[in-house]
Amino acid sequence: MKVFVIGIGLIGGSMVLDIKALYPEATIYGIDNNEKHLQQALELGVIDIAATMEDLHEADFVIVSVPVNVALGLLPQVLDLVGENAIVLEVGSTKNPICKAIANHPKRRNFIATHPIAGTEFSGPLAALRNLFRDKTNIICEVEKTAFKLQEKALEVFKSLGMRIRYMDPKSHDKHIAYVSHLSHISSFMLGKTVINKEKHEQDIFDMAGSGFESTVRLAKSSPAMWTPIFEQNKAQVLESLEEYISNLTQFRDLLVQDDYNAIYDEMTSVNKIREILNGISVKK
Amino acid sequence: MKVFVIGIGLIGGSMVLDIKALYPEATIYGIDNNEKHLQQALELGVIDIAATMEDLHEADFVIVSVPVNVALGLLPQVLDLVGENAIVLEVGSTKNPICKAIANHPKRRNFIATHPIAGTEFSGPLAALRNLFRDKTNIICEVEKTAFKLQEKALEVFKSLGMRIRYMDPKSHDKHIAYVSHLSHISSFMLGKTVINKEKHEQDIFDMAGSGFESTVRLAKSSPAMWTPIFEQNKAQVLESLEEYISNLTQFRDLLVQDDYNAIYDEMTSVNKIREILNGISVKK
Missing domain, CATH: 3.40.50.720 (NAD(P)-binding Rossmann-like Domain)
Structure with a gap:
């Protein structure tokens, strides 16, 4: 062969x-x-x-x-x-x-x-x-x-x-993959950017970074040559997922501004069910 | 003892x-x-x-x-x-x-x-x-x-x-830790929320999730009882980091809307230096 x-x-x-x-x-x-x-x-x-x-x-x-x-x-x-x-x-x-x-x-x-x-x-x-x-x-x-x-x-x-x-x-593939893969890459790249920008003014910030930060920012090491055309080709779906993500973050920000910690607690509790979902992924692996 | x-x-x-x-x-x-x-x-x-x-x-x-x-x-x-x-x-x-x-x-x-x-x-x-x-x-x-x-x-x-x-x-501790820890938790929780909400309407989306999604969303399994008071006590610093994160995501969204893929490529390339920073974390571990 x-x-x-x-x-x-x-x-x-x-x-x-x-x-x-x-x-x-x-x-x-x-x-x-x-x-x-x-x-x-x-x-x-x-x-x-x-x-x-x-x-x-x-x-x-x-x-x-x-x-x-x-x-x-x-x-x-x-x-x-x-x-x-x-x-x-x-x-x-x-x-x-x-x-x-x-x-x-x-x-x-x-x-x-x-x-x-x-x-x-x-x-x-x-x-x-x-x-x-x-x-x-x-x-x-x-x-x-x-x-x-x-x-x-x-x-x-x-x-x-x-x-x-x-x-x-x-079409379904491209729509779904925007949520479970393409969006994760953007969230990770922009998290990396936010912290790198801060580091410019605040020395030693990375000395404080632990495994949690490492996990959420890992995908920011990915290849721009590979990922730029993915975002381009899947622009409409990626934009949809990104808008929803920004909207959820903005809503969380508003809850924090309003000191509505009960709502923040409830939000996090309801997202915790991701545990079972991720267990599903781990079982598959 | x-x-x-x-x-x-x-x-x-x-x-x-x-x-x-x-x-x-x-x-x-x-x-x-x-x-x-x-x-x-x-x-x-x-x-x-x-x-x-x-x-x-x-x-x-x-x-x-x-x-x-x-x-x-x-x-x-x-x-x-x-x-x-x-x-x-x-x-x-x-x-x-x-x-x-x-x-x-x-x-x-x-x-x-x-x-x-x-x-x-x-x-x-x-x-x-x-x-x-x-x-x-x-x-x-x-x-x-x-x-x-x-x-x-x-x-x-x-x-x-x-x-x-x-x-x-x-004070410096609380300011820096907002960026390298507290913000990661919010980004992860809201990513989980975005995908869970999508899943309500789109069956089997998690069937497509791989290790990249798992890594970025891992912290969304964290305890709300532990994290709600952290966000409350560090409200001002967390808000600052969250605003910057939302602003970076919005800027990325705008570049995508404008089809400015050169700028997207450059953004990702400049964030790639997180590789060396994360290597630093790994060496420490």
Whole structure:
């Protein structure tokens, strides 16, 4: 099996690391226009062979794992270049724009739209790690538009990697993911900004930061090159979630201004049920 | 050594668990007006003996670890009851109100104001755990107001527990901690609220939540009984940090509305330096 990964970072890199371990007969071809990343990926053993787009005609399995804006232009080219029996998947955090971009492509049936909900705040080939996808959710969109035999091929790999599959239409995916992923990134980045700005005037403030701050601000380490186009592509949904978040924060601020501590207590108590919800996430993991 | 802990939860419970292990000659007396917590603490071996306020005259070392509003009324009583050689410490997340409350107490020199910056999102005796304080920061306020011999006694215990000490005046403590701790709790609670409200109308949204959401929303599991009085006591500083946070989020929203993705990219890049800052926290841990 010839597996190609285009964009060898956290997601693509981790995926081929697992595939290599689970399918000893697989050869991993890497394509990346960042020469340093390509060399790192070879040295780390994330890929076996540095390849180019011209080699794609040989591919059995292609993982496109590039920033979502790059994917929009790249994916049609990839589909142009692959053979009739190749399955191509794209793993970005927005699904509607990519599904639209290749809706009428003659090789639409060679494509499967996925969003493996897994990751860390790191990026590049050094961020690739084994078992990143174990017990994580993989959202698949418009599965009916992928050739049945190629669906099977992709699903077998996803199952080997330990993922649970959920089917969803791309619009619903983009709407929901704005709340449970994209908004968390903005809340974290802006929390980091607020504290960094304060630190400019108040030395040693970070000396006082503990694990709680670290947890809420962790996503502010994420890659701007990856996240800017996600916010752009999912602008309407992200704006909706962000407006609601600002409105909830403003309401909390007003309760504090009014010294309405009973209401603040009740607010927090009702949000505490997130415990059970997060337990659900932990069970899934 | 007779060690009393008043309020046997995450902080007080964890502290006496360590003291018990490190000082085999210590006997741990627990006081809690929650009878269930008192029994749990005995059963779990967090305390050796259930005690009452009347026993305080025997104490060598007293840890007051109750919600900060309760501490304001309780601490003067505790100081009234302890002997001349007892050291009393209070561990809450606000320091100025408590320092003011006992400023003129005849036994002021038996008190040391501390904030061990450690914790989890859990509470009660079941949340107590060993080594919670290892390599964590302990902020001590107004150290000069504590009798020198009693300072030494307290510091020796803090060092045994593995804490690094920072001295700070109570007003600066409350101002800085609003940014690196209190604000994180509000951002997390309101993020939880935003997503829970959405979930009411959109089933299965949490099925899509991954580790990033879990990390940013973890603090929303925290105890409202503990956190409401913290927000109340530190109202002015919390409001200042919250206003700045809302303003940064609103500015981000505006950039998104204006499709100014270059500015969004730059914003995120400049916040990325939180990586080094968090590395600093991790090194400390």
